[in-house]
Amino acid sequence: MKEYNGKPLVEGLLEEIKHVYRSDNRPWVIGYSGGKDSTVVVHLVYQMLKNLRPEERHKTVYIVSSDTLVENPLIKIYLDDMLHLLDKSAKRDSLPISVNKVTPKPDTSFWANVIGRGFPTPRLNGTFRWCTDRLKIAPSGQFVENIIKEQHTEIVFILGVRKAESAARKRRIEGRELADRLLNRHETIKEAYVYPPIVSLSTDDVWDILMSNNRKNAWGGDNSQLIELYSGADSGECPFAGYSSKEDQQQSCGQSRFGCWICTVVQEDKSLNGFIRSGHRELIPLAEFRKWLMSIRDVPEYREKKRRDGSVYRTSQNQLGFGPFTWEARQMILRRLLQTQKQMNYELITIDELRAIDRIWDEEQDLSCRVLVDLYYDEMGERLPWDQLKRPVFDEETCKKLEKYASEFSVPMDLMKSMIFRTNKTKFFSNTRILRESLRKAVTQQWLQEAELVNAQEGTRNEDQQSDTL
Incomplete structure (x- = not known):
């Protein structure tokens, strides 16, 4: 059996984690994505806390999960179930664990930017990669900043990163390590430190821990579900944005891992297609919508010839470069998204996001102030909660006169x-x-x-x- 610090693997890991936990009063923040590595980290920390005497559990461990609002439905459902069970079990066991899910604000979500403001979807080659920062890094970063500000304290990130993930990850981790130190300074947050307890584990070690104890984790969850997700998707996970740099976060997302079903920075979403091939045919509409959205990105008739700030640029062929999606294209995208949502009977865009988009359109495009609410009614057969409150800037006759004069x-x-x-x-x-x-x-x-x-x-x-x- 593999050893760690001269003891059996799990025992050695628990001993080290306990030592770090007891060494100071700084709260811990663990990014839990539901993937194998973050599951192992939460499992070990949960077990360590259970092994402590009540008076030794002197500081809070924040479990934080990042929901981009465009997560793969299977992963989202699984993760929500695990978070609910984790919260329930921590309260039952009287452990100082706080379970949290963070999301982007409605007016900064993927659909608010694409449908509301017309942002073109992120490219395959990584240019104009606006999604990771807005959907993942900013919400989790704000959560951490609130802890630091409200408690006037430093914090420690507990990360499920491993050198064995890739040669590039190994080089980045070793580049930040301090000799004989378990904690390293966070690269961008001066009030934070980083502790990666499973950094030296192999992939086989991770799976051995998950498969042990009849596949039950420390809070009572069944790891068989996680194993089924991996076998169905042929993928990894997109972890919480708590690592030392934006580069690391971008390296860990958009590479056929568990993540956004609408991700356009890869040619083929192997995770989504893997689930479909394994029998989840209910996800086919998502794959079809994603393929369609990518196909219209660079169609001239769907793109403005100016940027949102009114500036223009020319291509190497001296043609006017593309700006955001046209307002007509945004309406087309929303209509097709609602059709897909209705077809799947699964929420793909929230009411709060629709409200945010409606507000953006009212301030930038829609003189009638009725386009979104009427479009929603046409597709869904029901009125949005604020439908009756909508009043036009000008009536229809006046709008026609404006177009005539223009x-x-x-x-x-x-x-x-x-x-x-x-x-x-x-x-x-x-x-x-x-x-x-x-x-x-x-x-x-x-x-x-x-x-x-x-x-x-x-x-x-x-x-x-x-x-x-x-």
Whole structure:
């Protein structure tokens, strides 16, 4: 049997974890993703706490799970069940364990950014990789910051990272290790330390621990479910964003691991497809939606030719580069997402996210203030809770007149809408300078100058062509 610090593996690990726990009063934070490594870490810490006398359990262990709101349904259901059981068992055993699930704020979620603001989905090559930071790092980071601020204390991250995961991970871990020290300084959070208790374990060691005790973990969960998930998905896990750098977090996500079902930074989601091949055909609509969303990303008719801030850029072929999804494309994405949700009878977008998207559209695109709530009713057959509260900025007749005037006087409708929304937002401000400055920004955006330049160039080109024919 393998030994650790001169004792049988598990006994040696428990002894070391107990020593670190008893050595100071700093709270512990454990990122629990539901994967094999984080499960082993929580299992060992839970068992260590049970072995202590009540008076020795002197500080809180925070179990934190990060839900991006676009997790694979099978993983989400499993993880929610484990978190519920973990919380229930910790209270039964009188252990100082606090179980928490963190999520991105509704207005920063994946769908709020894609459907609300029109963010293009993250690329396969990793450029414009906005998802990891907003969906995973920021929510968990905010949770940790709150602990530090509220308790005026340093904290210790207990991480389920292992050198055996990959050669690259081994180099990164060893690059941060301090000789003969169990705890290392966190790379980005000055009030935090890092303790990786299973850092030297092999993958076989991890599975041996999970398979022991009739596959029961310390809080009574059945590890057989976890084993089935791995065998079905042929994947790893996407851990809590508590490691020392954003690079490590990005290395651990989007590589065919347990994670977001909509992930677009891989060509093939082996985890999702693995579950489907193993018999979970209820997930087929998710795979089809993901494939469709990736297929429309770079279709010109679905993309603006300006960025959200009004700036433009040109490609190496001197063509105007793409900006966010058009408003029409965003409506199309939402409609298809709701259709998929209805088909699966599983929530893919929350009511809070829909509310956030509606607010964004009201401030940027929708003069009627009815597009989202009416679209939702068309697809789902029921009204959103705030449906009756929606009142248009202008009635339908006025909106048509605005479009007519915009066309008649060659004023871009986007500019008209931008000025209306800016005025509406600041109309009750006592300082009129704010409104004037906002309107000035609207009429001096780069895309308007670019449009004038293109029109001037086309006019010159037409004059030259006419001269050639004379």
